[in-house]
Amino acid sequence: MYSTAxxxxxxxxxxxxxxxxxxxxxxxSLERFELPSERNSVRFQVTPGREHDSSLIxxxxxxxxxxxxxxxxxxxxKVLVSRKSTGHYDLDPQPILERxxxxxxxxxxxxxxxxxxxxxxxxxxRELTRMFESFSPEPHQFPSLIGADVLESCKYLRSxxxxxxxxxxxxxxxxxxxxxxxxxxxxxxxxxxxxxHLSAIECLLAPAVCFHCFAWLQDSRQAQDRSFxxxxxxxxxxxxxxxxxxxxxxxTMRELIFVGSPEFVLAQREKAIAATxxxxxxxxxxxxxxxxxxxxxxxxxxxxxxxxxFDLKFEVRANLPYKGKTLAVGSFNxxxxxxxxxxxxxxxxxxxxxxxxxxxxxxxxxxxxxxxHGLDQSNWPASVIDQ
Amino acid sequence: MTENNQIKQRVEETLARVLGVSPNEVSALxxxxxxxxxxxxxxxxxxxxxxxxxxxxxxxxIAELVNPAAIVKAVERVNxx
Numbered sequence: 463m464y465s466t467a468x469x470x471x472x473x474x475x476x477x478x479x480x481x482x483x484x485x486x487x488x489x490x491s492l493e494r495f496e497l498p499s500e501r502n503s504v505r506f507q508v509t510p511g512r513e514h515d516s517s518l519i520x521x522x523x524x525x526x527x528x529x530x531x532x533x534x535x536x537x538x539x540k541v542l543v544s545r546k547s548t549g550h551y552d553l554d555p556q557p558i559l560e561r562x563x564x565x566x567x568x569x570x571x572x573x574x575x576x577x578x579x580x581x582x583x584x585x586x587x588r589e590l591t592r593m594f595e596s597f598s599p600e601p602h603q604f605p606s607l608i609g610a611d612v613l614e615s616c617k618y619l620r621s622x623x624x625x626x627x628x629x630x631x632x633x634x635x636x637x638x639x640x641x642x643x644x645x646x647x648x649x650x651x652x653x654x655x656x657x658x659h660l661s662a663i664e665c666l667l668a669p670a671v672c673f674h675c676f677a678w679l680q681d682s683r684q685a686q687d688r689s690f691x692x693x694x695x696x697x698x699x700x701x702x703x704x705x706x707x708x709x710x711x712x713x714t715m716r717e718l719i720f721v722g723s724p725e726f727v728l729a730q731r732e733k734a735i736a737a738t739x740x741x742x743x744x745x746x747x748x749x750x751x752x753x754x755x756x757x758x759x760x761x762x763x764x765x766x767x768x769x770x771x772f773d774l775k776f777e778v779r780a781n782l783p784y785k786g787k788t789l790a791v792g793s794f795n796x797x798x799x800x801x802x803x804x805x806x807x808x809x810x811x812x813x814x815x816x817x818x819x820x821x822x823x824x825x826x827x828x829x830x831x832x833x834x835h836g837l838d839q840s841n842w843p844a845s846v847i848d849q
Numbered sequence: 850m851t852e853n854n855q856i857k858q859r860v861e862e863t864l865a866r867v868l869g870v871s872p873n874e875v876s877a878l879x880x881x882x883x884x885x886x887x888x889x890x891x892x893x894x895x896x897x898x899x900x901x902x903x904x905x906x907x908x909x910x911i912a913e914l915v916n917p918a919a920i921v922k923a924v925e926r927v928n929x930x
Contacts, residue, residue, distance in 0.1 A: 532896070533892070533896070535905065535906070535907065535908040535911070536907075536908070537907070537908035537909065617889065621889075762889070764892035764893070764895075764896060765888075765889060765892060767892060767908055767911065768888060768889075768891060768892045768911065770908050771908050771909065771910075771911035771912040772888075772911075772912045773912075798888055799881070800887070800888050803887060
């Protein structure tokens with residue numbers, strides 16, 4: 463049975479996807495929801511037996527709508543580059559890859575890649591690294607774990623609480639370890655164990671590569687402009703929005719990171735956009751590079767407007783012909799002096815440095831490429847086949 | 850008091866309240882010049898100004914509202930439209 467949440471505002475058309483994405487976090491009892499075309503109410507269904515949660519869920523949905531609309535400002539996207547694909551494929555490659563044993567789903571947002579996909583992600587990473595060489599970046603390697611102190615200093619915990627992946631381990635307590643070993647059991651959905659045996663949260667799984675770089679530079683003076691590059695695993699829990707290779711909980715990102723004066727960072731970002739355009743054109747991809755925002759949680763949703771107002775973020779949105787939609791496969795970000803201030807990274811005069819980063823999701827690049835060119839290598843652009 | 854002076858006073862009072870300073874300290878402040886007026890605080894401040902005057906700034910204008918004088922000018926401009 464469906465219930466209805468009346469909204470205090472009409473959701474603007476451009477906000478619909480973001481609004482619906484946030485509803486997954488409203489309640490564990492919320493099973494399905496839809497926004498009718500009038501966009502001033504939400505029809506929803508709760509888990510059987512949890513009908514008593516309906517009025518609370520309705521009020522939370524209304525709260526999400528009000529907060530997001532209050533913070534939202536209409537704006538036109540800035541499109542820097544627009545290209546048509548040279549490919550003619552229009553099927554979803556994922557079911558085919560799964561059938562052929564090239565892709566294995568382990569759970570929500572968790573996939574294993576077989577030889578063909580690994581070949582593609584390795585190729586893209588190599589080509590991106592080659593393209594980054596003109597920026598003379600210092601290569602680095604970082605762990606998947608990141609300290610909660612770093613994410614707290616950068617206010618990430620406040621801005622993206624819904625996407626965090628918290629890490630725990632058993633407390634250093636012999637009885638707790640022994641009891642866990644005896645009693646922990648998978649019940650088909652979750653690991654059952656006594657939560658009092660778990661440690662406090664010291665680390666999380668990193669949501670991005672560049673945070674490690676800024677943590678590396680914390681409390682330092684940077685006498686000159688610098689660039690870094692690293693590839694790493696990133697983790698963003700996206701609840702019901704997780705969907706195949708399009709939206710993974712656990713994905714791989716190659717980043718190019720800039721630290722220095724604002725002029726340096728902005729010039730490097732502009733150069734990276736030009737170099738990326740050339741590379742994506744060689745791969746025959748259809749895409750746009752356009753202004754974008756990060757998926758801030760509702761309390762911080764105004765930060766998305768700030769990003770648009772100050773041109774802080776541009777995304778490469780590649781076409782997914784099988785969906786008639788686009789998918790962000792990369793982004794070009796200017797953080798102003800946010801991380802310089804948050805982590806006390808200054809120039810030699812003691813002024814907080816500016817930072818920026820360019821990041822590409824390797825699994826998404828592989829998906830977009832296969833979605834446009836198909837799995838038959840004879841139909842791929844020569845620049846890719848030749849590798 | 851002229852209408853423009855009233856706007857200036859209300860802007861300064863709102864900024865003082867949000868930033869936790871005295872109204873006569875406001876004119877020397879700007880984005881990046883006060884710990885609470887950083888990139889995250891900027892939107893909170895803009896939304897409080899919008900609430901005070903019952904208006905809404907377009908996205909492209911928000912990047913220009915980085916000091917009290919610019920905010921006063923923008924409010925005057927919207928008020929005279």
